[in-house]
Amino acid sequence: MSYEVECRELVKSYGDFLASNHINFGIAPGRLVGILGPSGSGKTTMLRMIAGLETPDSGDILIGRKRVNDVPPGERGIGFVFQNYALFKHMTVAENIAFGMKLKNYDSKTITSRVADMIDLIGLSAQANAYPMKLSGGQRQRVAFARALAPQPDLLLLDEPFAAIDAKVRKDLRQWLRQTISQLGITSIFVTHDQDEAVEVADDIIVMNKGRVEQMGTPTDIYRNPKTPFVAQFIGEHAKVSNVAKFRGFHQEAHANREGIIRPEFIELAKKQSELSMPVSADKGIVRGVYFRGRMLEVEIDVAGELLRGTWSLDKDPLTVGDEVYLCIHYICEFNDDGATILENSARSADNYVII
Numbered sequence: 001m002s003y004e005v006e007c008r009e010l011v012k013s014y015g016d017f018l019a020s021n022h023i024n025f026g027i028a029p030g031r032l033v034g035i036l037g038p039s040g041s042g043k044t045t046m047l048r049m050i051a052g053l054e055t056p057d058s059g060d061i062l063i064g065r066k067r068v069n070d071v072p073p074g075e076r077g078i079g080f081v082f083q084n085y086a087l088f089k090h091m092t093v094a095e096n097i098a099f100g101m102k103l104k105n106y107d108s109k110t111i112t113s114r115v116a117d118m119i120d121l122i123g124l125s126a127q128a129n130a131y132p133m134k135l136s137g138g139q140r141q142r143v144a145f146a147r148a149l150a151p152q153p154d155l156l157l158l159d160e161p162f163a164a165i166d167a168k169v170r171k172d173l174r175q176w177l178r179q180t181i182s183q184l185g186i187t188s189i190f191v192t193h194d195q196d197e198a199v200e201v202a203d204d205i206i207v208m209n210k211g212r213v214e215q216m217g218t219p220t221d222i223y224r225n226p227k228t229p230f231v232a233q234f235i236g237e238h239a240k241v242s243n244v245a246k247f248r249g250f251h252q253e254a255h256a257n258r259e260g261i262i263r264p265e266f267i268e269l270a271k272k273q274s275e276l277s278m279p280v281s282a283d284k285g286i287v288r289g290v291y292f293r294g295r296m297l298e299v300e301i302d303v304a305g306e307l308l309r310g311t312w313s314l315d316k317d318p319l320t321v322g323d324e325v326y327l328c329i330h331y332i333c334e335f336n337d338d339g340a341t342i343l344e345n346s347a348r349s350a351d352n353y354v355i356i
């Protein structure tokens with residue numbers, strides 16, 4: 001696989017604090033990648049190292065297959081968008097967009113035509129000669145985006161690009177950014193601590209925790225197949241309704257209680273056992289509660305005395321309290337002395353886990 005951006009064994013510490021702890025990943029050309037993780041997990045540090053604004057203690061950064069550790073930021077072919085628009089107040093929209101190109105000594109004809117294209121792209125033709133003060137937050141961020149793109153970078157880095165924008169505009173801006181980036185086909189990395197944002201915008205997500213990459217994958221992968229306990233607990237729309245349940249291995253003695261988290265996304269539900277992807281490992285339950293949650297129903301199911309929460313699509317025949325359902329638990333995140341382990345119920349294994 002040839003990557004547009006690659007980080008190999010990147011390490012960065014501030015004093016005793018390890019902000020990047022042996023980071024490895026590769027991003028294919030044209031992908032839009034979201035870096036997601038809690039505050040302090042090292043997202044910005046990593047982005048700044050790729051940009052050349054921070055120097056790694058060890059490890060390699062490759063852009064376009066070339067090692068860039070010693071290449072200054074301005075020569076890495078990168079466009080950067082920060083969360084606070086950072087536009088020049090005394091320059092018009094057009095002048096702001098032209099700024100990066102002037103620094104790079106483009107000729108004035110190229111600048112004029114490129115700036116016009118960019119203004120068109122961000123839909124601000126009527127405001128080309130306006131000053132930033134006259135623009136809304138969303139419009140300013142579009143200008144920042146156009147300014148970063150004008151010198152035709154190979155890679156676009158965005159650090160919390162929507163953080164300072166109010167919720168309603170943010171949603172539109174995300175959609176716009178996603179469409180524009182895929183239309184341009186430019187490899188892009190954006191940092192966010194907002195799961196919805198990562199899922200809505202990114203082709204791939206890198207989940208970070210304590211300076212490490214926990215998992216990289218498509219949003220569906222990350223939701224459906226969490227590879228680490230951290231990802232299992234951190235990701236998911238219903239983080240607050242994770243189920244803590246007692247379970248045991250199918251062949252274990254009934255008294256061998258184990259405890260773990262079963263996220264609603266780990267549970268597949270069906271009215272008939274045969275409709276499940278792994279009918280052999282089905283549990284049976286009774287619906288005890290049904291709650292409308294906008295895009296789906298949240299259901300409470302009694303399984304062997306444990307109350308589990310799952311989700312039920314609005315496209316399916318609705319469930320009602322008292323219905324019998326079958327469920328397949330694909331993953332359990334088990335707590336143990338070392339922290340937690342992800343257990344997978346696979347169709348192939350006769351040793352699946354059951355709720356007790």
Ligand SMILES: Nc1ncnc2c1ncn2[C@@H]1O[C@H](COP(=O)(O)OP(=O)(O)OP(=O)(O)O)[C@@H](O)[C@H]1O
Pocket residue numbers: 014017019037038039040041042043044045046193
């Ligand atoms: N220049 C610095 N000097 C000392 N410590 C730093 C420096 N920059 C970052 N850190 C520390 O490194 C850790 C990781 O910071 P970083 O900004 O990369 O995290 P983040 O995941 O982007 O967090 P947030 O979402 O809060 O921005 C933090 O605990 C921070 O305090």
